[in-house]
Amino acid sequence: AETFAPKLARRLEARRWLRGNRRARALAAQPATRLGGRALSDAWAACLAHGGDLAAMSDEERHEMRKDLKTMRYTVEFFGELWAGKAQARFLGRMKALQDALGHLNDLAMLRREGALDTHHADAAGEAMQTAGALWSQTAAAPIWWREGEGQARGETSPA
Structure with a gap:
């Protein structure tokens, strides 16, 4: 650095x-908004490509999704000033919470692989999966708040 x-x-x-x-x-x-919009749209497409059912994903698939979500979050933070506002702040908040929930699931998966997953951890895994699933559903259904072209400027939303 x-x-x-x-x-x-x-x-x-x-x-x-x-x-x-x-x-x-x-x-x-x-314009920076066009370049930023393209970067955000590409990162978002990578996130959406993982699908909507976190419970059906393997531990490795969820980990890969978490990495794509991290890329999206950093892209949002980099270009965020171009579209600062409530929608972006809500999206970023959900992204952070979702990454935390997926990180918790990853930690619990490691405990399971090591044979150290007790009843308490199993319950925590179920709760973390529900939390992550709800956050992902909300995030994936949120309107696109960045603009790449006329489609988004007219208020189209992201695919759910």
Whole structure:
């Protein structure tokens, strides 16, 4: 982290980032909302591709989903100022809670694999699965609050 900021500053000052290929220059010329909208839409599509039934997923599938949700959350945090508002804040709050619930499920899965899952942990796993399932349903059904193009600007929502 300490070496990244000076390197980034030198690259920005030298404007080397503008010397990319034609596609890179075209992307750099677009408004930040278009680029951010595309990044958010791509990250969101990866999350939705996991499906809606967390209980039907294997431990590994839920772990992969958690990693995609983390990418989405970081993308939201990076581009968030472009669309700051209540919808984004609610979405981000649900994303954080969902990641926590999936992390808890992952921890419990590790205990199960090690043969250390007692009755208390089994009950906790059931509760965590219900919590995660409800959070995922709410998050997946939330309206898209970022705008990539005219479809979202007209108020279309994400697929549930």
